[in-house]
Amino acid sequence: xxxxxxxxxxxxxxxxxxxxAIVGVVASGNxxxxxxxxxxxxxxxxxxxxxxxxxxxxxxxxxxxxVARRSAGGLHISVNDGGARPDTxxxxxxxxxxxxxxxxx
Amino acid sequence: xxxVAANNVSPSWYEASARQRIDALVDAGSFAEFIGPALRxxxxxxxxxxxxxxxxxxxxxxHGRLDGTPVLIAAQEGRFMGGAFGEVHGAKLTGLxxxxxxxxxxxxxxxxxxGVRLQEANAGELAIAEIMRAVIEARRAGVNVVGLIGGRxxxxxxxxxxxxxxxxxxxxxxxxxxxxxxxxxxxxRGIEEFDSRDRAxxxxxxxxxxxxxxxxxxxxxxxxxxxFREAAIDALKAGRRCDVAVLEAEQxxxxxxxxxxxxxxxxxxxxxxxxxxxxxEIPALPTAAFLRAANxxxxxxxxx
Numbered sequence: 001x002x003x004x005x006x007x008x009x010x011x012x013x014x015x016x017x018x019x020x021a022i023v024g025v026v027a028s029g030n031x032x033x034x035x036x037x038x039x040x041x042x043x044x045x046x047x048x049x050x051x052x053x054x055x056x057x058x059x060x061x062x063x064x065x066x067v068a069r070r071s072a073g074g075l076h077i078s079v080n081d082g083g084a085r086p087d088t089x090x091x092x093x094x095x096x097x098x099x100x101x102x103x104x105x
Numbered sequence: 106x107x108x109v110a111a112n113n114v115s116p117s118w119y120e121a122s123a124r125q126r127i128d129a130l131v132d133a134g135s136f137a138e139f140i141g142p143a144l145r146x147x148x149x150x151x152x153x154x155x156x157x158x159x160x161x162x163x164x165x166x167x168h169g170r171l172d173g174t175p176v177l178i179a180a181q182e183g184r185f186m187g188g189a190f191g192e193v194h195g196a197k198l199t200g201l202x203x204x205x206x207x208x209x210x211x212x213x214x215x216x217x218x219x220g221v222r223l224q225e226a227n228a229g230e231l232a233i234a235e236i237m238r239a240v241i242e243a244r245r246a247g248v249n250v251v252g253l254i255g256g257r258x259x260x261x262x263x264x265x266x267x268x269x270x271x272x273x274x275x276x277x278x279x280x281x282x283x284x285x286x287x288x289x290x291x292x293x294r295g296i297e298e299f300d301s302r303d304r305a306x307x308x309x310x311x312x313x314x315x316x317x318x319x320x321x322x323x324x325x326x327x328x329x330x331x332x333f334r335e336a337a338i339d340a341l342k343a344g345r346r347c348d349v350a351v352l353e354a355e356q357x358x359x360x361x362x363x364x365x366x367x368x369x370x371x372x373x374x375x376x377x378x379x380x381x382x383x384x385x386e387i388p389a390l391p392t393a394a395f396l397r398a399a400n401x402x403x404x405x406x407x408x409x
Contacts, residue, residue, distance in 0.1 A: 001155055022142045025122060026159040027184040034142050034160055051157050082157050105134040 013073030131169035183217030183258030195232020202239035220262015233263035320403030
């Protein structure tokens with residue numbers, strides 16, 4: 001298992017009040033993304049565990065693009081990867097933001 | 106701009122994830138999870154094999170309300186390691202069943218499993234035994250334990266043994282229920298005995314329709330989350346006994362069933378013996394027509 005960690009300055013913070021959200025499952029070509037709101041609102045950290053070794057450069061590009069484009073500030077994000085493609089990763093990260101920003105019932 | 110018509114089709118149970126199934130099954134917004142993913146109660150074994158972990162170890166447990174009634178719920182995620190039982194996965198279900206006994210609250214198990222996770226085989230096998238004991242103890246305490254089967258992994262191996270101890274089983278056509286899976290049979294007995302790639306054979310041997318016709322399950326529903334919800338609400342209303350008399354009656358029924366169908370080479374022969382007019386058409390029948398044709402099925406009793 002390769003472990004990667006990123007700590008990035010986030011231009012926008014996640015809205016809403018939910019403290020956590022989870023999307024996806026760990027399956028072939030898929031991943032789970034756990035989001036926890038417990039950081040300063042301008043920081044986003046992302047911890048990744050992936051079975052596919054040697055793709056650190058691709059992960060770096062995907063998470064930087066994600067933090068630049070989505071409202072990821074304040075979130076500690078944990079990823080368990082089952083060998084997902086970069087577009088699937090970007091989709092799950094975006095779904096995670098949407099879920100943690102949903103109004104609470 | 107044209108207005109897009111609202112889609113009011115109930116989502117597929119087969120396609121949904123464990124969390125989506127729970128959300129659609131219980132009263133809106135009523136579910137609360139025990140030992141959620143943020144607690145990271147993950148398998149202690151998978152890292153040894155350098156295999157990916159999942160924060161909930163492939164099972165979601167918690168409590169919610171079903172048509173206003175408080176219930177406990179466990180849902181397996183069939184896409185994570187085939188929904189298989191490992192040490193933590195099993196312990197979460199055992200704990201929930203013990204809570205059901207203590208709280209006198211009914212419990213729903215949303216099966217989606219290939220059986221025991223082979224990477225943690227001993228712990229998984231022990232978990233199956235503990236869960237079966239906990240199901241029986243809950244039923245002896247007067248609690249309903251209802252199994253719902255309709256996921257992509259089916260309900261195989263140790264999962265099928267647990268299902269056999271439930272007070273009621275609800276199944277869809279997509280659901281499969283069997284101790285040994287198609288590939289296990291083919292590996293052990295040869296392709297002449299069972300061709301695991303023959304989808305029609307798999308479904309007429311282990312699929313929901315056949316299990317319902319043989320009295321192996323109690324309720325047959327469409328592959329829709331709302332159909333499962335309505336069947337689960339009904340299932341909780343029917344109290345089911347669990348005592349020696351019930352088990353002895355079931356043993357006698359199974360002996361009769363073996364006598365009646367033991368020589369059959371294929372499920373279609375069984376359906377013919379049941380008196381179904383056009384047995385070869387069973388796999389193609391929509392639910393309402395199937396249920397009419399299934400009028401003379403083997404009856405499921407309190408032990409099945």
